[in-house]
Amino acid sequence: MKRHILTLALLAATALGALNLQAQTNTAATNAVAAGTNSVAASTNAVAAVPTNTPSMEQRLESVEAYFQNGDPTAPYKDTNGNWTVNFNSGTYIINTNLTNVQGNYVSYPGAGHNAWLLTSTALVLFMTLPGLALFYGGLVRKKNVLSVLAQCFLITGLVTILWVICGYSMIFAGTGAMDKEDVWSGIIGSPKIAWMLSTVTSAPNPGYSYWVSENVYCMFQLMFAIITPALIIGGIAERMKFSAILVFMTLWMFVVYFTQGHMVWGVNGLMNGVWNAGAKIHAMDFAGGTVVHMTSGWTALVLCIILGKRIGFGKENFAPHSVVLCYIGTAMLWVGWYGFNSGSAVAADVIAANAFTTTTIATAVASFVWPMVEWIVKGKPSVLGFCSGAVAGLVVITPACGYVTPQGSIAIGIAAGIIPWFFVFKVKGWFGYDDALDTFGVHAVGGTLGAIMTGMLARNAANPNFATNMSKYVTDTLFQPLVWEQVKAVGVTLLLVIPGTIVCAYITKALVGLRPTEEVEMAGLDLAEHGEEGYHS
DSSP states (O other): OHHHHHHHHHHHHHHHHHHHHHHHHHHHHHHHHHHHHHHHHHHHHHHHSOTTOOOOHHHHHHHHHHHHHTOOTTGGGBOTTSOBOSOOTTSOOSEEEEEEOTTSOEEEOOOHHHHHHHHHHHHHHHHIIIIIIHHHHHHHSOGGGHHHHHHHHHHHHHHHHHHIIIIIHHHHHOSOSSOGGGSSBTTTBOOSSTTGGGTTOOSSBOTTTOSSSBHHHHHHHHHHHHHHHHHHHHHHHTTSSOHHHHHHHHHHHIIIIIHHHHHHHHSTTOTTOTTTOTTOSSOOOOSSOIIIIIIHHHHHHHHHHHHHOOOTTTTTSOOOOSOHHHHHHHHHHHHHHHHHHHGGGGSSSSHHHHHHHHHHHHHHHHHHHHHHHHHHHHHSSOOHHHHHHHHHHHHHHHTTTTTTSOHHHHHHHHHHHHHHHHHIIIIIHHHHOOOOTTOHIIIIIHHHHHHHHHHHHHOOGGGOTTHHHHOTTTOOSSTTOTHHHHHHHHHHHHHHHHHHHHHHHHHHHHHHHOSSOOHHHHHHOHIIIIISOOSOOO
């Protein structure tokens, strides 16, 4: 079987090289056509505008003001129908006639400050997985399996990056949203062709997502979300799923679940992109990934751990974390990295990013306090693991809401995050007996679902001026405002995708390579059996 897998990997690498060559060829041809198109467009613009009609000082200042407001820098130069009213060919301005976006339109230079913040946020979100999540999960497993968790996190990082470059980014974010035919299934499944091999992704901003951030930077930022989401699933099935099975399952799952959910929620014409898509069927909101990241990973972890079955000795042997110290360090790294995750999702260094930073801090700190206090009351001692679990729960629950709620709302979210996920981990897990090894379901599925609902209850116009665009009738600043029902519908659609999708991916994987290692391998530990290494030597 190993020889077959290695052979398939070699063939895949060869095919990827061929596809890359083809993409480069296609890109060259596309660029040649685009160059001709842009020349025609430039000529048309030049004819339409009076040659001496250069941008005025007032217009140029309005463009600069747009930078500070994270607004559209091209607006001052257009009439009410969106047509250009000036000629940019007579000098250098904030609008660069040599820089065009994927639609072939003139765009602004990327904004240095906004770009810098998203570059920083991208690194912070990668830091959450490597090494943050790897150490957090690594400390929670038994020492004979610590390296297996680290290897799985690295595997997913490389695998998802390859899928993302080939077509993953395209399936979520490519296209203008102007035509239904751009999607495989309008608003649900995006096209893998538009940005195949990132052929149309450049340093030019894509105004569908940001006026000031380079699209290649935005692409890398969103890649880090795509990496950490399947990595979270590992917590539910830790210590008992084959490495080869994880490779196959995660590949299938990214296409069936993640790319689909991402497009529905964040795609410019997504079915559930309520803030930016006026034609959305469900006017829901997810600022940084409550449904896309935490609900998908958490509910998948529950389904998959049930299909896999319990670890050998579960309920009879000691499964305590082998290193709470590693868990503590990983938690601290996750908290720091999460600022890029949440505040970076504003895709600008603006007032919304500042609010997201503030609400993330408050909710996380409150939850990290409440969880161990509940432990202290119920169990008699506040544990370090309780502080860590509370912090992560707070980060999870505030994620979909951080850019939409006020600091006061984040306090309520922190309290709920410290109590409700704790109850599922401490009580519900025991009642039903499922082996969610590292509490991915209890924290991420429950927390993500809770966060989505509380976003509906606590979103306020004072927190985000963008509600005026498409959400004014849904956000009325009341506890049971119309947005609550939209969020409930989004939760339902997410579950309808995740649960059947996970079942299908799991059984296809089982048929291809099997899911669990042999009993002997599981008893000895996955580190030596699957990686030939040990995390610790006496």
